[in-house]
Amino acid sequence: MAKNASGYAVPASTSAGLIAVGVAQEPVTNSGADGSKLVLVHPGVFPFANSSAGDQITVADLYKVCYLVDDQTVAKTSGSGSRSIAGIVIAIDSAGVHVLISPSIGAQAAAVPSIQAGTATLVAGTVTINTAALTATSRIFVTMKDPGAGALTAFADLDVPAANRTLGTPGSFVVNAINTSAAVIATAVSTFDWLVIG
Incomplete structure (x- = not known):
């Protein structure tokens, strides 16, 4: 999950200006106004699908930042500034790319000019x-x-x-x-x- 510029929780996506906050612990559908539903989100280390080709994350990228592609996938690059930071790459194995996600990581990155x-x-x-x-x-x-x-x-x-x-x-x-x-x-x-x- 990510926080958009208005402060609301949104699914992670390829979009500049998002702050990754964690992984949702329950499915929530909001068919009303923004903010009319709450979602429980936990920061921590979670596995994500890896991108491919030039955006594929490898062991050389351990302990570096990676970027949001969607709510299941992370990438090595920012896509020329079109993606927001997901978090820090902690491990890579058969389960995927394990990423440390915390609001403080994304917030600090958001304070740095693109x-x-x-x-x-x-x-x-x-x-x-x-x-x-x-x-x-x-x-x-x-x-x-x-x-x-x-x-x-x-x-x-x-x-x-x-x-x-x-x-x-x-x-x-x-x-x-x-x-x-x-x-x-x-x-x-x-x-x-x-x-x-x-």
């Missing part, structure tokens, strides 16, 4: 970057990595216009190569690194 990063290449001087989430307080950094073969006449900067940001989960932002007149340089095919904090 970080998303990547590399992109401009096409005709511009590119849209899709992110798992973007908020009004997200800080976006871009750094030129390779100017590329395209002409960068009167290059001034890599610009991230506030008007071209889509806030939400998922979100996106636009990066433009601009000249000293703040116009997009249509010949730019530069590669750059980007970083989003929060």
